[in-house]
Amino acid sequence: MSLCDDTLLCNFPKCRNKLSGFAWVTACSHVFCDQHGSGEFSRSPAICPACSSALSGKLDIVRTELSPSEEYKAMVLAGLRPDIVLDISARALAFWSYQVHQERMYQEYSLSRADTQLKQMEKVLTQQNQSRELELNAMRGEIASLKKVMEEYKRKYSEVSERLMERNRQYQKLQGLYDSLRLRNMVVGAGEVDTVPQPGYQDFNTGVARQATPQRSPRSFALGPDRDSRIFSCLEADGTKTFFQFSSPAWDKGRPFISNH
Numbered sequence: 349m350s351l352c353d354d355t356l357l358c359n360f361p362k363c364r365n366k367l368s369g370f371a372w373v374t375a376c377s378h379v380f381c382d383q384h385g386s387g388e389f390s391r392s393p394a395i396c397p398a399c400s401s402a403l404s405g406k407l408d409i410v411r412t413e414l415s416p417s418e419e420y421k422a423m424v425l426a427g428l429r430p431d432i433v434l435d436i437s438a439r440a441l442a443f444w445s446y447q448v449h450q451e452r453m454y455q456e457y458s459l460s461r462a463d464t465q466l467k468q469m470e471k472v473l474t475q476q477n478q479s480r481e482l483e484l485n486a487m488r489g490e491i492a493s494l495k496k497v498m499e500e501y502k503r504k505y506s507e508v509s510e511r512l513m514e515r516n517r518q519y520q521k522l523q524g525l526y527d528s529l530r531l532r533n534m535v536v537g538a539g540e541v542d543t544v545p546q547p548g549y550q551d552f553n554t555g556v557a558r559q560a561t562p563q564r565s566p567r568s569f570a571l572g573p574d575r576d577s578r579i580f581s582c583l584e585a586d587g588t589k590t591f592f593q594f595s596s597p598a599w600d601k602g603r604p605f606i607s608n609h
């Protein structure tokens with residue numbers, strides 16, 4: 349607000365409206381809008397709302413027209429001596445100058461208060477940023493250590509899956525062995541059932557094919573009618589090894605032949 353600004357502001361706390369039309373001017377150099385002036389100065393004794401001065405004099409409060417008419421301007425100081433005219437003008441200018449100075453003080457105070465608030469907020473913001481930075485660093489450290497743990501788990505997982513594959517291979521191998529052994533045992537079992545001797549029929553370790561009809565089991569029927577012509581012998585060759593021998597004159601080539609020792 350400079351001296352050339354043509355408007356003063358109402359001095360009523362928190363009003364600060366630009367004055368226009370009529371203004372209430374006090375001897376303590378304060379000025380109020382028409383609303384606050386008429387409100388505050390209607391009661392008695394009048395107290396300035398800005399500085400709490402008692403305004404009891406006849407000319408302590410004046411309601412002034414801010415844009416006086418040409419007729420008023422022509423007559424108000426007419427007839428007065430020049431020094432009085434200048435004195436009145438000087439006092440009016442001093443009033444204006446005081447108002448401008450007060451406004452400037454107020455603006456500077458507002459500015460410094462805002463500046464202080466800004467600095468406090470900046471301080472808080474800096475502290476928050478620092479704590480966020482610390483948290484972020486802690487989280488980064490945590491992520492790095494978790495990554496290490498994950499790498500370790502990945503390594504262990506690949507080791508374990510490699511071992512599992514190896515076990516699977518071993519299992520498949522064993523399964524194959526087991527299947528072939530089971531098949532062989534089935535054939536051996538079938539052969540033993542086929543060659544259950546008749547009572548008193550003890551001599552079966554000579555390896556000579558027997559033409560005597562063996563006792564039939566239901567299983568041998570299931571295996572086919574040509575089983576009748578086949579004789580299977582199971583011999584203990586040397587006490588440590590079982591020796592399987594087929595003697596099958598009518599063995600057809602399409603059937604599996606198991607005698608792999």
Ligand SMILES: [Zn+2]
Nearest residue numbers: 358363381384
């Ligand atoms: Zn006001």
Ligand SMILES: [Zn+2]
Nearest residue numbers: 376378396399
């Ligand atoms: Zn005052």
